[in-house]
Amino acid sequence: MDANTQNISEVTIALIDSLKSTTSHYGLANSGSEYKIITEMFLYKYFNDKFGYEAKRDKIYGERLSKADKWDAEYDKFTEEEVEDLFSYLPASVPLLKPEHTLAHLYNTSGAGDFSTRLDATLIDIANLNADTFSVVTSGKSRVNIFSALTQFVTDPQKRDDFARSLMSSVASFNFESVFAEKYDFFSRIFEYLIKDYNNAGGGKYAEYYTPRAIAQVMARLLVGDNADLRGMTCYDPSAGTGTLLMALAHQIGEDRCTIFSQDISEKSSEMLRLNLILNNLSGSLPNVVQGNTLTEPYHKEENGALRKFDFVVSNPPFNLDFS
Known part of the structure; x- marks a missing residue:
């Protein structure tokens, strides 16, 4: 393992530990819901970075996104038509995110009220948008989507916004892009x-x-x-x-x-x-x-x-x- 991979491994493990610390702080350690919260937030971070990585490599829109100081801020300026056009060029296995789905866009609204509802709604919207690609099925042929509402597992509604902010803070601090090829x-x-x-x-x-x-x-x-x-x-x-x-x-x-x-x-x-x-x-x-x-x-x-x-x-x- 080279030094860069070793470093990103350590940072990624720290991210997972931070998520687990949050679930523990809110009384969810070792609960039946803890694995869903941690794995789905981890995957949301992965989706965000994977989409950005592939979008910046796109032949039509990649240069515009990669030359911006922050690709997600530039992506916020895309029209609905440009978003749909970009989607059509991306490989089939790439998770699709609309501008309002990006981690940066959501994180920038974390100071507003009812943030937990916004986080849950974003995850569910991403799951629905990507249902054909990332769903699995049961033997009864029911579809199981990739994300679900996570803040509902905190029983005290007054604590859900802070819980959501803590989860977002954990996943906002680094980027997976350098290891996607590995x-x-x-x-x-x-x-x-x-x-x-x-x-x-x-x-x-x-x-x-x-x-x-x-x-x-x-x-x-x-x-x-x-x-x-x-x-x-x-x-x-x-x-x-x-x-x-x-x-x-x-x-x-x-x-x-x-x-x-x-x-x-x-x-x-x-x-x-x-x-x-x-x-x-x-x-x-x-x-x-x-x-x-x-x-x-x-x-x-x-x-x-x-x-x-x-x-x-x-x-x-x-x-x-x-x-x-």
Whole structure:
């Protein structure tokens, strides 16, 4: 890891710790909602920086944005037509943000009243705008959007604005742009740290038993070898959890040369797997992420109803469950 990556890793970990400090201060540490607050705020920051990074590289509008002192301030000047035009040029996997969605735009309104409502509304609006790209489904084919209202988890309405400001303050202090090209090697380490307190055997009936990344990498090398000629591979995990095995497999094959399929009964695991795919440049596989019971409702089937077959199957089954 070079010095720059080491530094951004340390700053990113500090961001996560700051978010956790906020949830703890407001009595939400170890609550069922804490992981949603932390992972969704982290992802909002990622979306903001990823959109800015890609918008500044656009052939039509990139020069205008990149030459501005602050790209988001310049973006605030875009007309609705220019915004829609920019959207049409961006790659399909890039999260879309309107000018009022950017972190800077929202942060600049943090001194106004009812800021918690504004933060929640912004997240939900972004989720709806990006629903076709970043939603996952349940086995009953219900859509699960990427963001939800977060400040509702603070039971005292009088404290929600301060809670929202504290969350925003945590994510406003640095930029991810310098590490977007690194994909797996950077974000896999960050993902491990991000979910470490919510990914253990103490999580109840559907606890997420974590496969260490080093073991996942060995398994992937054994399965794939050094074959650099693989193309169009399908990779499946019927008990995917947060996706460590799938990420290692995709990295060994090449993220642009495989498609991920998964199912897991845990809502929390499915949300974290979605985050993992986004951070590792595998957003195109999100339509194949399913929350549901693989044993009783296997989702991935052929048109004739037969279970689908895949090029690679990996799994760390939930051995704590009663399979009788």
